[in-house]
Amino acid sequence: MAAMSAVTREFLHGRREPEARLLAACALALVPWIAVLAMTLPAHTVARNWSLAWSGFDVLLALMLAATAWLRRRGDVRVGALAGASAAMLVVDAWFDTSTSAKGWDSTMAWGSAVCVELPLALVCARIALRAGR
Secondary structure, three states: OOOOOHHHHHHHOOOHHHHHHHHHHHHHHHHHHHHHHHHHOOOOOOOOOHHHHHHHHHHHHHHHHHHHHHHHHHOOOOHHHHHHHHHHHHHHHHHHHHHHOOOOHHHHHHHHHHHHHHHHHHHHHHHHHHHOOO
16 A cells, blocks of 8 residues: 555545546546547437337436435435436436437427426436535
């Protein structure tokens, strides 16, 4: 353990600076990758297991919301982590629903669901996450 670097020791002991540097480096590393994806991915594709991917995501989202509700009801401070993750999942759900829906009724339903259900619920979850432990 004596040979462990200072950065490694700080990281293992929960110090903020190494974690912040790691996250910032990853955010910067994503910028060129996003550009590559934007220029090279096809506008249209056929995906295998599309229904499994979406139904699996929605099952996980339902479990997250149920667990968040349960922890909130009990007054458990761990609710913050689940509520934050639930908020992120709801925003991702809204994004992919609206950006992948077919024109017409599918798009109308996706936007309606995003604006009236997913994003407002994400705000509720974010509020719970930010107020957890207070």
